[in-house]
Amino acid sequence: MQKMISVALTGSGGSGVITAGNMILQAAARAGFFGQFGRSSGPQIRGGEAAAMLHLSNHPVDAPGDVFKILVALDWHNTDRFAVELPLSNDSLIIADPDQGDIPDVLLESGAKVVEIPLKKLSKQVAKGRPNMVAVGLISGILGLGEDVVDQAMVKALSKRGEDALTSSRGAAALGRDAANEIEFQASLGDAPQQTNARWLLNGNEATGFGALLGGIRFVAAYPITPATEVLEWMSPNLKKLGGALVQAEDELASINMIIGASYGGTPSLTATSGPGLALMLESLGLAIASEIPVVIVDVMRGGPSTGIPTKSEQSDLNIALFGPHGDAPHLVLAPSGIQDCVKTTAWAVQLAEATQTPTVVLSDQLLGQTRAVVERPDTLPAGSMRKTSAASDEGYQRYLVDNSGISAMAVPGTAGCQYTADGLEHDPVGVPSSQVADHRAQLDKRAGKIENYDFGDDWADIEGDGDLAVIAWGSTAGVVREAIRRLDKGGLNLRLIVPRLLAPAQPSRMAEALKGCDRALSIELSHGAQFYHYLKGYYDIACPLTQYHRPGPLPFRPGELVQEIENWSRS
């Protein structure tokens, strides 16, 4: 029996709700449960609002729950700003500290049961005790998580903070656990499932960094930006273990040029950014396309345009990733379909970039990047990458030689006799600048052809089910659609799910194959402009009627919402 319990913990920024959420997820993972832990926060670093949102289950979690079973509030500062992100029902429980003021009406309207516990006063009973640690004990008590796993999670989280911090946290958590015993409310996770495969606990940004290193990335240059910074902060120390390095650039214009320089020198290279940074990089993305330098650019998307909503997710950078560079500029765009898939897709991005000498954009997003999850380990880890290089030569080396594959040997500087100038100017096969008709045509054909003719294999998309109604979704939306389809399947609606991992170059014939036998198709995306839908309409030859459901972020999709949309569409 599949069971999921969603728990939200809110408080002012700096009150420690994120730390507490991490501990509960860690404890649940150690007890054998699956889970997701997302966060919602404002732009403030301290003193803003923050919510830790946990979705714990005895099955792998593809999507958040529809309503929160439990909401624990350390305080009510600014809760109205994200109340809409914390749906409750009359089946929910609100645990509030009576000393922190009244519960906002917007939450009470749900009809949820209310229990008052003086979290702050309780925490003061312990030297240096903090309310968030009382909440850890309280929540884990209600969920029925054992004291042993909670203690292990605390030791792991606080090991660097010293014995005092651990002692006070243990004391505070014990008081929370005692308080939980007084509450009459059923929300136990029950028994943990039998663990068969190995599991990972990681977020999408770490998974992206790990995939990049498995693919062979050894040089990173980047500029800090929310919500991509954790990719960099994870990679920096881990690159060092592999003999690589990360450089903090002065801006995104420098980041992409630094990685182009490093890749020209023979080192697989990557940068990670978000929408505003990608916008700054576009001119040099074109340079990498024209000069055929493999680089990987990870865009962890957030709400746009402009500064937009830096801390919250959206799928609205699709257009810029696909069509950003000026001129006819073929390049690759990939999108991971889930947190665990960030490993596979980013490694694949490195492999494809290196193999085709083509810059590759990976479109992750804030939901994937900053959601921490317990996932099943894949059976195999991705392999590294290969680049076609040139041996020393006496004469006649042509960097941009035109042949059927379009993939010409890329000499590594230091290789005698193969000196060439990489150029953003149009060039002849040797690399000499040329504005001649025939050279421009030949090099455009070469750069387009090498990725059009490349065999991307079955990884271009994940295709599940064989229904004659198909749902097409990408990125972080895919998991929520998968959960919605699972529920609809129980109701007897047989659906097909298509999740493209390779977004560019477009794969119209593969898509046609995937849609074979379908009567209708529905695309779903988190973008105000329905960018994905328009891309499907414009670049794919979809024989059956295609309709769409889309809306902007920052509110993530929930399965219940998509169940309703898909059901309505299936009946229309």
Next chain:
Amino acid sequence: MNNIPATDQAYGPRDYKSSVKPVWCPGCGDYTVLSSITKALAALALDPENVAVISGIGCSSRIPAYLNTYGFHGVHGRALALATGLKLSRPDLNVLVTGGDGDGFSIGGNHFLHACRRNVDLTYIVMDNRVYGMTKGQPSPTTEPDWDSALAPGGTGLRPFNPLVIALASGANFIARGFSGDPNGTAKLIVDAIRSPGFSFVEVLSPCVTFRGDQRGWKQMVRPAPVDPTEDIGRAARRLMTDDGMNLGVLYQGHREPYVLENNPVYIDAAQLEDQFKL
């Protein structure tokens, strides 16, 4: 400069020249700067395949194609960033950056500051002609305030940028000024710049005969700096702030350690990083 053991083979300047014919106007100062670069490379007997010359956009940024070394002709203003990535990841290569005043000090100004600050072992040769030549005669950051042009009739009215002072303030470890009319002297400065560890900045006054005919007069105005190079940053600052921009030679030699990436030994396989995620 690196300790690349140059081969016993002796090179002449011609060995560093490619067969591509420059796009420059007859009489352009950049011709002789190109020959100063090849003379310097020959004097150092560097193997052409171990040299990379990186540039942005503009007349002088065309240089990589005219050389028989590795090269990269990138986008406008970003040559220093590209060269930084190359040099940091390939410390065995000798990396030179060439460009003009618009490329380096206007669109690329931020990278100039940070390249000086970072002090990576690069040699940056700026052919300063105080005009955008490739776009046919617009004022650059080093143009005199009253220089008349179609884009800024009567002049910009703006004080020119002093790149040498900015280089010094930002941390460049070697600062020199050359003149294209003195190719041997400039070649010697480039040799010294390549030999000097860290970020070396060489401004070469290189007249634009097409749009700045007045710069033909530079020949009469330049002079060897009347003083020896200084290692004293305060003295260098005073000299650079007060000279008329026509003193040639090495004007500052610092002793900052160049920025290099830690030479990290490879001590695990990437797959072992999985351990930190395992439950």
